[in-house]
Amino acid sequence: MREFDLLIIGTGPAAGDAAKKCAAAGWEVGIAESREFGGTCALRGCNPKKVFVHAAAVVDAARRSDGKLCDAGDIKINWSNLVAFKNSFVEGIPKDSRKAYEEKGIETFLGSPEFISATQLRIGDETIQPKHVLIATGAKPRPLEIDGEELITLSDEFMNLSNLPKNVVFIGGGYISFEFAHVAARADSEVTILERSNQPLGHFESNLVDSLIVKSREIGINVVTEAAVEKVEEANGCYCVTYSKDGNSQTVQADLVVHGAGRVPNLSELNLEAGNVDFDANQGVAVDRFLRSKSNPMVYAAGDCAATGVAPLTPTASAEGYTVTKNLLNDKPIEVDYNPIPAVVFTIPPLASVGLTEGQAHATGKSFRVEAKDASDWGTVSKVCETTAAYKLIIEKETDRILGAHVLSPGADDLINLFAVVMKLNGKASDLKSTLLAFPTSTYNVRQMV
Ligand SMILES: Cc1cc2nc3c(=O)[nH]c(=O)nc-3n(C[C@H](O)[C@H](O)[C@H](O)COP(=O)(O)OP(=O)(O)OC[C@H]3O[C@@H](n4cnc5c(N)ncnc54)[C@H](O)[C@@H]3O)c2cc1C
Numbered sequence: 001m002r003e004f005d006l007l008i009i010g011t012g013p014a015a016g017d018a019a020k021k022c023a024a025a026g027w028e029v030g031i032a033e034s035r036e037f038g039g040t041c042a043l044r045g046c047n048p049k050k051v052f053v054h055a056a057a058v059v060d061a062a063r064r065s066d067g068k069l070c071d072a073g074d075i076k077i078n079w080s081n082l083v084a085f086k087n088s089f090v091e092g093i094p095k096d097s098r099k100a101y102e103e104k105g106i107e108t109f110l111g112s113p114e115f116i117s118a119t120q121l122r123i124g125d126e127t128i129q130p131k132h133v134l135i136a137t138g139a140k141p142r143p144l145e146i147d148g149e150e151l152i153t154l155s156d157e158f159m160n161l162s163n164l165p166k167n168v169v170f171i172g173g174g175y176i177s178f179e180f181a182h183v184a185a186r187a188d189s190e191v192t193i194l195e196r197s198n199q200p201l202g203h204f205e206s207n208l209v210d211s212l213i214v215k216s217r218e219i220g221i222n223v224v225t226e227a228a229v230e231k232v233e234e235a236n237g238c239y240c241v242t243y244s245k246d247g248n249s250q251t252v253q254a255d256l257v258v259h260g261a262g263r264v265p266n267l268s269e270l271n272l273e274a275g276n277v278d279f280d281a282n283q284g285v286a287v288d289r290f291l292r293s294k295s296n297p298m299v300y301a302a303g304d305c306a307a308t309g310v311a312p313l314t315p316t317a318s319a320e321g322y323t324v325t326k327n328l329l330n331d332k333p334i335e336v337d338y339n340p341i342p343a344v345v346f347t348i349p350p351l352a353s354v355g356l357t358e359g360q361a362h363a364t365g366k367s368f369r370v371e372a373k374d375a376s377d378w379g380t381v382s383k384v385c386e387t388t389a390a391y392k393l394i395i396e397k398e399t400d401r402i403l404g405a406h407v408l409s410p411g412a413d414d415l416i417n418l419f420a421v422v423m424k425l426n427g428k429a430s431d432l433k434s435t436l437l438a439f440p441t442s443t444y445n446v447r448q449m450v
């Protein structure tokens with residue numbers, strides 16, 4: 001029987017803070033990882049994905065500037081070099097990450113612990129009795145439960161392909177599909193996105209999603225809405241994807257079919273029933289506002305696997321991990337300080353958002369004004385030869401506070417953080433208007449927007 005003050009399951013952004021700070025406070029800490037140490041964001045998500053997005057942005061910038069800013073020649077993505085370059089950032093992480101835990105006196109386990117009772121877990125041959133458990137196991141691609149599911153490539157595999165085939169179909173029209181579709185289109189593949197609802201990227205401001213769809217179609221992506229994928233078959237060396245649209249079955253051929261149809265909490269290996277840990281397979285571990293399990297008080301959950309109801313992103317996972325640390329080490333529990341949560345779809349150009357959409361603002365009953373404009377004439381847009389840019393701001397009339405900011409433009413991924421800071425500090429739109437900002441920069445545009 002091994003005893004720990006804290007056993008952490010998972011090594012992504014939700015896990016690290018508690019491991020390191022509890023160990024620094026003198027606790028006996030163990031941490032278990034069933035794949036490579038480091039988590040999704042660093043190994044298979046945000047960071048490696050950005051390398052692909054950079055490559056696509058370089059090629060796109062050169063092509064759209066051809067004859068104006070440069071002679072682009074026959075510029076193209078070299079896929080195998082790109083994958084190798086991405087790997088150069090990723091391959092050292094598992095060893096370094098595990099070593100960093102061990103150097104802090106944290107015991108590491110490779111494998112999946114499972115609950116054998118409300119107070120004990122087993123990992124391999126060892127029985128572990130921890131005082132506290134932090135479940136931080138993240139998420140995995142949602143099972144589609146369609147025929148031919150085994151033929152579908154996952155996002156992890158997409159980023160390791162030795163070459164990118166000519167015809168690529170993405171199932172789902174969310175973050176993963178739009179980001180990788182924009183990469184694949186710049187790598188000269190023919191790309192289709194099949195989205196079952198009438199609006200892809202459902203959490204984003206619909207007008208700007210419409211503009212992004214127009215842009216996506218301009219670069220050759222076939223975006224099909226109200227198209228629920230029903231099966232994938234292998235035929236003549238390629239794949240045939242069947243989807244229902246307008247009550248009819250339709251098909252599209254592909255050399256590669258990619259899963260972009262959502263993710264679910266990664267809980268199936270933990271035997272949570274034996275641990276008396278309530279959970280929902282789609283939402284995650286049932287937690288109270290302090291991130292403690294509602295059914296087993298020694299257990300906490302954070303990140304993509306916790307049923308918090310907020311966007312499953314790296315910043316939210318980190319904030320939840322930080323909150324669990326505080327609640328483990330301090331007597332007075334705290335809630336997660338989420339507000340506000342910025343989000344970016346790393347397309348080219350990026351779509352960024354923070355706070356309420358116009359529809360959500362209506363639902364609050366507050367009185368607000370909307371500032372919205374096509375911004376393709378901004379200098380920071382036209383001078384980089386981009387043709388797509390737009391924004392929408394939601395500003396409360398009574399207080400002049402920004403309720404929501406939505407931007408589709410070059411630089412929107414950084415610009416959105418300025419809005420996040422102002423909203424967090426309860427600043428007013430007029431504060432932004434009167435703040436001197438460096439010129440000419442993407443963020444300077446904020447003064448024109450408010
Ligand atoms: C392709 C892709 C791109 C993304 N891009 C972005 C982005 O640009 N920005 C952003 O904010 N978010 C992005 N995300 C989401 C982001 O990666 C996650 O929200 C974040 O990693 C969640 O952190 P976490 O600690 O909860 O889980 P994870 O980072 O998923 O870590 C969980 C860890 O637990 C391990 N694990 C799972 N089950 C067990 C078990 N039974 N036993 C032991 N270990 C287990 C997993 O192997 C994993 O290492 C992206 C996700 C994907 C898939």
Ligand SMILES: NC(=O)c1ccc[n+]([C@@H]2O[C@H](COP(=O)([O-])OP(=O)(O)OC[C@H]3O[C@@H](n4cnc5c(N)ncnc54)[C@H](O)[C@@H]3O)[C@@H](O)[C@H]2O)c1
Pocket residue numbers: 144171172173174175176177179194195196197199200201202227228229230259260261262263311312313343344345346
């Ligand atoms: N830039 C980022 O921050 C970023 C990037 C990638 C992933 N992520 C995270 O990973 C999560 C998963 O990403 P994702 O893109 O897989 O999911 P998503 O939740 O963003 O989108 C999934 C989409 O697939 C559609 N869908 C589901 N089943 C379908 C079917 N059978 N046929 C057609 N469409 C179907 C849904 O209607 C939805 O629009 C995201 O929610 C996000 O939290 C974030």
